Amino acid sequence: MEVAEENQKKHKGGRPLKKVKRSNDIRVRLTSTEHFLIKQKAKEAGMRLSEWFRQAAKRAKVISRLSPEDLRILRMLAGMANNLNQITHLAHREGLLSVQKRCREILTEIDDTLKCLNSDDRKS
Numbered sequence: 001m002e003v004a005e006e007n008q009k010k011h012k013g014g015r016p017l018k019k020v021k022r023s024n025d026i027r028v029r030l031t032s033t034e035h036f037l038i039k040q041k042a043k044e045a046g047m048r049l050s051e052w053f054r055q056a057a058k059r060a061k062v063i064s065r066l067s068p069e070d071l072r073i074l075r076m077l078a079g080m081a082n083n084l085n086q087i088t089h090l091a092h093r094e095g096l097l098s099v100q101k102r103c104r105e106i107l108t109e110i111d112d113t114l115k116c117l118n119s120d121d122r123k124s
Contacts, residue, residue: 028053073117080110 030038042052066074084106091099 070117073113077110077113077117080106080113084110 038052039049042049045052047055084103087099087103087106091103
């Protein structure tokens with residue numbers, strides 16, 4: 001019994017087992033220029049191309065697309081900018097003091113809208 005256990009523990013030779021086995025793959029199509037640039041970056045980093053891709057994917061920061069709420073806010077912002085432009089034309093016709101208050105209100109609305117757009121969780 002002891003001899004059998006000893007034989008199982010005994011190293012049989014060959015290549016050592018890998019600590020992490022990578023059995024999944026992702027195929028990416030690149031232009032010649034993209035391939036050249038990425039190959040150069042991997043070479044400068046002293047890495048194999050596959051290792052460079054793995055490291056780049058781990059460290060990449062991806063910003064999500066605009067949500068329907070973000071698009072709604074951007075449309076509101078465009079409308080407010082249009083209103084501001086109309087008030088500017090009115091100020092040229094009727095004088096600046098008559099529209100100063102309204103301009104400040106619109107600028108405050110625009111500022112609040114931009115803060116709302118920038119404060120969401122799109123940082124992930």
